[in-house]
Amino acid sequence: MVARHDRLVEDLAGRLEPVRRLPRPGLRTALWLAAVAGIGALLASRLAMIGLDGRIERLDLALAALGAVLTAVTAAYAAFATSVPGRSPSWALLPLPFLALWLGASGPGCLRSLVAPVADLPAEHEGVGCLGFLVCVSIPLSLLIVAMLRRACPLRPNLTAALAGLAVAAAAAALLMPFHPDESTVADLLVHLGVIGGVIGLNGLAGGRLLSRAPG
Amino acid sequence: MAVAFGALAGAGLSLGGGPRPLAAGRSAGLDRAAGETRTGSAMARERDLGSLMDAAQRGDAAAYRALLQACLPLVAGIARAQGVRGEAVDDVVQDTLMTVHAARASYDPARPFLPWLAAITRRRAIDRLRRAGRRPQEVHDPLAFEAEVDPGPGPGAALETRERGAALARAVAALPEGQRQAVEHLGLRELSLDETAALTGRTKGALKVNLHRALKALRTSLGQEKE
Incomplete structure (x- = not known):
């Protein structure tokens, strides 16, 4: 048995190559957020920011936007932190208050449209456009964060992947806000929630496998 | 840690x-x-x-x-x-x-x-x-385990025997002189009444009575000890 270990030690030492040390989770989060900001800047140069007109004054929408941004930041940090062995898995709790703020602040807008349905439901093509937007933004962000996380060693791949999914979904929703044509409505929120759930679920399923580093 | x-x-x-x-x-x-x-x-x-x-x-x-x-x-x-x-x-x-x-x-x-x-x-x-x-685990079979009897002495059997002997020796030593002699010669060494009578100089009748009383006393004292 000991001979077996000695052989492995010799083998690993023989195969040793210098590695570039992984940056701290904070720095890696900042890198990923820079990519998000880059996509945002690209979109801003192409699309009309119709969503910003008269929206910043509305407290609930501003809070929802703030919640989405903070959720994206904290969930990304939690994903990068939990991908390093020896860091506490409790980091996964960090984005939860901001997630509550985001979803909670999105609620009143929906209630208003339920109680006083003067605001029309979004026309079908708008709903599809919004869905397409979320999906198109989510895919590159997911690929990027999973590629970055794979450089570390996530010992809880499913947890890390779900956090990455939350970060991507929140970032995509935050990016969508300036370009969104309508006030938030029930259908709107349902579409968002569906996409968020799908992104988290897909990341959890695929990412968990991609991130798993179990030998054999 | x-x-x-x-x-x-x-x-x-x-x-x-x-x-x-x-x-x-x-x-x-x-x-x-x-x-x-x-x-x-x-x-x-x-x-x-x-x-x-x-x-x-x-x-x-x-x-x-x-x-x-x-x-x-x-x-x-x-x-x-x-x-x-x-x-x-x-x-x-x-x-x-x-x-x-x-x-x-x-x-x-x-x-x-x-x-x-x-x-x-x-x-x-x-x-x-x-x-x-x-993976499938080894099948448990408590019956087979219990049905298999180990013919040798159990663990600690020697110790138990020694302790029992010591307890008996203590109880015999605590008996009055006549009863102790009767138990030692008749009971433990398994001598006959005649031999014992010759050794101790007591009558056979006295030896019988002493043995009877000694066994009764031992039963009481050893029984108490067990409790």
Whole structure:
């Protein structure tokens, strides 16, 4: 048995190559957020920011936007932190208050449209456009964060992947806000929630496998 | 972490390729002789392991070999603490070393080394336990076990016999002289009434009465002792 270990030690030492040390989770989060900001800047140069007109004054929408941004930041940090062995898995709790703020602040807008349905439901093509937007933004962000996380060693791949999914979904929703044509409505929120759930679920399923580093 | 520290301190590590401080404190006994506290030396060792990993990240194979050798008992200890038994411990050690190799870029020298190692080891131990749980287990057969009788004396049988003899000797010694003689000669040495009468100079009738009373007294005293 000991001979077996000695052989492995010799083998690993023989195969040793210098590695570039992984940056701290904070720095890696900042890198990923820079990519998000880059996509945002690209979109801003192409699309009309119709969503910003008269929206910043509305407290609930501003809070929802703030919640989405903070959720994206904290969930990304939690994903990068939990991908390093020896860091506490409790980091996964960090984005939860901001997630509550985001979803909670999105609620009143929906209630208003339920109680006083003067605001029309979004026309079908708008709903599809919004869905397409979320999906198109989510895919590159997911690929990027999973590629970055794979450089570390996530010992809880499913947890890390779900956090990455939350970060991507929140970032995509935050990016969508300036370009969104309508006030938030029930259908709107349902579409968002569906996409968020799908992104988290897909990341959890695929990412968990991609991130798993179990030998054999 | 106490397990890891204990294993580290108790293993008497010899880290040949390591930096100087390790060579100075080669065994726990030496450390204690030097008046160093156990925790202090464990922390120093942890720092040394961290610096070995730091060197390994830069490609120092000797430091890496020393580090992995030092990790072997630690990993085995953590795996056992996690509930891994028998040969599976060695499998966990192998899995852990391979994961350590694959994940060595994720170690940050500014942070302690043992939590990093322990997190990887625990995860690999849990993986191994889960895999073992999925495999069919040995069939339990309590009936076969109970039906098989061991013909030899049970464990502690000799001790029990000696204790019983001692108790009997004590009880006999506590009897009045006449009764003691009757028990010793008639009961224990199995002499006849005539022989005993000749030896002790008592009548056969007195011996019978004494034996009867002695057995009664013994039954009482030994019975009490048992309770």
